[in-house]
Amino acid sequence: xxxILLINDTPKKVGRLKAALTEAGFEVIDExxxxxxxxxxxxxxxxxxxxxxxxxxxxxxxxxxVLVTRDLPRPIVMFTDEHDPGVMRQAIKSGVSAYIxxxxxxxxLQPILDVAxxxxxxxQDLRAQLHxxxxxxxxxxxxxxxxxxxxxxKQCNEExxxxxxxRQAMSRQQKLIQVAEQIIxxxxxxx
Amino acid sequence: MNDSLTPSLAWVNGSDAPELASVDLGFMALTDSASLIVxxxxxxxxxxxxxxxxxxxxSWANLRDKLVSGELHAAHSLYGLxxxxxxxxxxxxxxxxxxxxxxxxxxxINLSRALQYAGVTTPDALDRRTHxxxxxxxxxxxxxxxxxxLWLYYWLASQGIHPLRDVDSVVVPPPQMVEHLQAGRIDxxxxxxxxxxxxxxxxxxxxxxxxxxxxxxxPEKVLACSAEFAGQYPNTARALVMAVLEASRFIxxxxxxxxxxxxxxxxxxxxxxxxxxxxxxxLGEYDDGLGNRWHDHHAxxxxxxGQVNMPWLSDGMWFMTQFRRWGLLREDPDYLGVxxxxxxxxxxxxxxxxxxxxxxxxxMRSSQLIxxxxxxxxxxxxxxxxxxxxxxxxxxxxxxxx
Numbered sequence: 001x002x003x004i005l006l007i008n009d010t011p012k013k014v015g016r017l018k019a020a021l022t023e024a025g026f027e028v029i030d031e032x033x034x035x036x037x038x039x040x041x042x043x044x045x046x047x048x049x050x051x052x053x054x055x056x057x058x059x060x061x062x063x064x065x066v067l068v069t070r071d072l073p074r075p076i077v078m079f080t081d082e083h084d085p086g087v088m089r090q091a092i093k094s095g096v097s098a099y100i101x102x103x104x105x106x107x108x109l110q111p112i113l114d115v116a117x118x119x120x121x122x123x124q125d126l127r128a129q130l131h132x133x134x135x136x137x138x139x140x141x142x143x144x145x146x147x148x149x150x151x152x153x154k155q156c157n158e159e160x161x162x163x164x165x166x167r168q169a170m171s172r173q174q175k176l177i178q179v180a181e182q183i184i185x186x187x188x189x190x191x
Numbered sequence: 192m193n194d195s196l197t198p199s200l201a202w203v204n205g206s207d208a209p210e211l212a213s214v215d216l217g218f219m220a221l222t223d224s225a226s227l228i229v230x231x232x233x234x235x236x237x238x239x240x241x242x243x244x245x246x247x248x249x250s251w252a253n254l255r256d257k258l259v260s261g262e263l264h265a266a267h268s269l270y271g272l273x274x275x276x277x278x279x280x281x282x283x284x285x286x287x288x289x290x291x292x293x294x295x296x297x298x299x300i301n302l303s304r305a306l307q308y309a310g311v312t313t314p315d316a317l318d319r320r321t322h323x324x325x326x327x328x329x330x331x332x333x334x335x336x337x338x339x340x341l342w343l344y345y346w347l348a349s350q351g352i353h354p355l356r357d358v359d360s361v362v363v364p365p366p367q368m369v370e371h372l373q374a375g376r377i378d379x380x381x382x383x384x385x386x387x388x389x390x391x392x393x394x395x396x397x398x399x400x401x402x403x404x405x406x407x408x409x410p411e412k413v414l415a416c417s418a419e420f421a422g423q424y425p426n427t428a429r430a431l432v433m434a435v436l437e438a439s440r441f442i443x444x445x446x447x448x449x450x451x452x453x454x455x456x457x458x459x460x461x462x463x464x465x466x467x468x469x470x471x472x473x474l475g476e477y478d479d480g481l482g483n484r485w486h487d488h489h490a491x492x493x494x495x496x497g498q499v500n501m502p503w504l505s506d507g508m509w510f511m512t513q514f515r516r517w518g519l520l521r522e523d524p525d526y527l528g529v530x531x532x533x534x535x536x537x538x539x540x541x542x543x544x545x546x547x548x549x550x551x552x553x554x555m556r557s558s559q560l561i562x563x564x565x566x567x568x569x570x571x572x573x574x575x576x577x578x579x580x581x582x583x584x585x586x587x588x589x590x591x592x593x
Contacts, residue, residue, distance in 0.1 A: 132212035132242050140237045163448070166233045166441065170451035173458035176234035 002113070005047035006031040007038070009054035009061060016104060017053040017079055023106035038064035042072045049075045049113060052096075053104075056082040062094040069095030073127075075120035077112060079104055097123070139177045146180035149187045209427040213242035216431075217254045217266035220247060220366045220462045221383040222469055223294040223412045224267045225452050226493050228461050230438035239430035247460065250364040251334040258415065259285050264424075265431060267293065268415035274510045275336035277533055280519050286418035289507060289534050290432050291500045291542075293412040293439070297472065297491025298339060298402035299387035300346055302379040303372055307397055312481055314350040317399070321357045331363040331371060331380040338411060341513045342402045343381040348580040349405070349562040355517065355582050366463070372396050383411075384491065385468040390480075392468050397480030403489035405561045408498075410506035421535055428535075432542040439494040440548070449474055497548040502534035504554040505568030512566075515575035518582035526571035 006018060006028045021028055030045045042050065050068070054061060057080060065076060077098045078091055088099050098116040143165075150161040169179040216231065218224040230236055231243035246263060248254035255272055257263040259282070273289055275281035302311065306328075311320045321328060332339035344354035352358065363371050368380045369390045379399070380386075390396035402409060414435060421428045442452050453470035456462045462469060471478065475490030492499050507530035514520045536554055543550050557567035566574060576583065 129212040133240065136212065136237060136240065136242045140234075143234055143237070163441075163444070166229075167447060167451045169233060170229070170455035173455055175232045 001027060002049055003029045003045070003047045005029065005041060005045050005050045007050065007052045008033055009052060017051060020104045020106045020109060024109045026109065039067045039071055042068055042074060047074060049077065049117065051077050051079065053079045056080060057087060057091050062090055065091070065094040065096060073124060075116045077116045142184065143176060143180045146183040149183055207426050209239060209241050209430045210424045211427045212240065213244055214264040214427060214431060215244045215246055215262070217246050217248050217257060217263040219251065219254060219267060222385050222456060222462065222473055223297055223383050223491060224461070225442060225456055226293055226435050226439040227267055227414070228456060229442060229452060230434045232455065233438065235438045236430065236434035239434060241427065241430045241434065243431070243434070251337060255281060258417065259283070261417065264420055265290065265414060265416040268413050269334055269337040270410055270413055270506065270510045271337040271341055272334055273413060273415045273533065274507065274514070277529065278511070278514070278520065278524060280336050280514065287533055288416050288418045288421040289502045290414045290416060290421065290428055291435065291502055291539050292410060292506070293414055293435070294491055294493050295408045295411055295495070295499050296403040296489050298342055298381065298383045298411065299398045300343060300379065300381045300400045301387045301390050301396045301398050303375070303396050304394070305375070306378055307481070312397065314399070318350055318352055321352050327357070327359045328378040329359045329361060331361050331368060331377045333362065333365055333382055335362055336514065336519060339381040341510065342405055344517060345513070346400055346405050346561065348578065351580070353580050369393065369395060384472045385462065385464045388472050389464055389468040391478060398477070401477070401487065403487065406558060407489040408558070410503065410509070413502070418532070421538065425538065429538055429542050432539060433546060436500055436542060436546055436548060439500060443492065443494045446474065497543055497550065500539070500543070501551055502536060502539050503556050504530040504534055505556055505566065507534050508568050508571050509566055512571050512575040516578055516581045516583065518584040521584055523572045523575065
């Protein structure tokens with residue numbers, strides 16, 4: 001059973017999404033009104049999916065979405081009356097997995113949630129791969145920097161510098177990046 | 192750019208870049224996992240845009256399950272494990288790929304102090320003990336169809352001891368061998384280092400035979416993945432092979448590099464054993480625990496100018512001949528066809544050539560084993576039937592025996 005966190009940001013039509021969810025056989029584990037503390041609610045409730053019902057997603061709503069996407073990523077489905085493509089783009093960019101404008105029909109909820117979950121999973125894979133690539137590139141740059149410093153200090157060539165760094169790392173049971181950081185720190189200290 | 196160490200980066204920025212930014216790599220706590228641990232921690236994969244996540248496994252069965260399910264992308268593997276999965280001898284069959292050899296040599300058969308005190312310190316004495324006593328000895332190996340079972344069987348048979356009739360065998364994960372020996376639950380074991388040296392240094396046992404005495408420069412661990420992974424992510428697989436090849440070459444560049452490799456391996460998250468137990472045999476210095484010390488000319492090696500890393504077809508086929516010999520295969524497989532599909536010669540060639548590592552012209556090599564037999568891959572079916580001691584199980588053979 002999906003754990004659904006429902007955010008109702010539509011004071012005029014309270015309950016329209018909950019009614020549709022109940023009709024479609026879903027169970028809402030938590031429901032709240034204005035979102036000012038979405039990350040905290042997600043942390044407390046640990047939902048599988050977050051549904052946001054809003055007339056028009058304002059900047060503060062999207063900010064909350066960004067925070068969740070960064071810290072506690074979950075599939076987020078936004079139901080709204082806002083047709084403006086600019087707002088839609090903003091919402092997707094903030095981390096919304098599905099943006100639904102055409103009202104809420106109980107029979108359409110299941111496929112919408114399925115698509116949102118699948119979309120979320122593939123986004124997460126991509127994000128993880130990108131993160132790994134970024135981190136890897138950053139490490140590589142630090143190692144290059146340390147190698148350059150060592151070549152200057154020891155008056156040695158590139159290959160010798162790598163070998164020295166690796167031997168040092170291995171005999172201390174460390175990774176190459178750790179020794180590179182130590183060389184850079186030491187060099188900064190000695191000016 | 193680190194051009195001098197990685198002369199072949201041209202493809203990294205083009206369409207040949209690895210499809211994955213990181214790979215999950217499994218290993219067992221053994222000295223022969225060295226090139227993988229060095230590659231992962233010492234920045235050898237970075238120039239290819241690849242990050243290696245190491246995952247230590249508690250047993251070969253565990254590692255096999257995760258490799259088959261895809262939870263691990265690739266792993267430190269036993270030849271005998273890869274071919275058993277390929278042929279469906281160890282659970283459901285799955286098409287497998289051997290990307291490269293990781294090491295040759297460096298395993299050993301060790302017996303308990305109790306046997307030593309009973310005078311069982313030579314092959315002849317062991318032969319007498321197994322044939323003249325009522326109680327069977329129990330030997331441990333590491334995986335039912337694994338290399339250590341096959342080294343143990345081969346060695347026992349070469350001494351006239353039938354490994355399936357004259358002794359009992361049990362499976363124990365490598366890091367637990369010494370403990371089981373100490374507890375008296377087993378009389379001996381066949382395993383990769385440092386666990387043999389560890390038993391000797393703790394004065395719990397002695398080394399009766401090294402695996403290189405059975406077959407000098409024998410194939411041992413490989414870098415394996417599923418055929419599906421190799422097919423789906425060829426650039427990732429090639430980058431991984433290149434990183435591990437460079438790490439293998441680095442380890443063998445000097446005695447200092449070997450020594451620091453031993454230091455790294457001894458860490459709690461890798462082999463988790465005293466550096467003394469790892470370093471001696473990694474440097475080829477053997478002490479059998481009976482007062483004999485020697486420098487072994489066929490000690491563990493990781494590169495050998497590419498001789499170690501080449502995924503020889505004859506190496507892959509040999510394991511199938513032993514499955515056949517001991518009745519694990521009820522009929523001859525298509526030895527050459529299966530080896531060709533598993534051993535990733537094309538991918539290995541690309542990686543090795545890009546690094547200037549010589550690739551032997553023939554995918555077969557010739558060796559003489561402890562019983563005097565020559566194995567060169569030329570007639571595997573006949574070779575499998577040529578042993579005096581065996582457990583061949585098929586109708587034609589039972590008939591021929593009469």
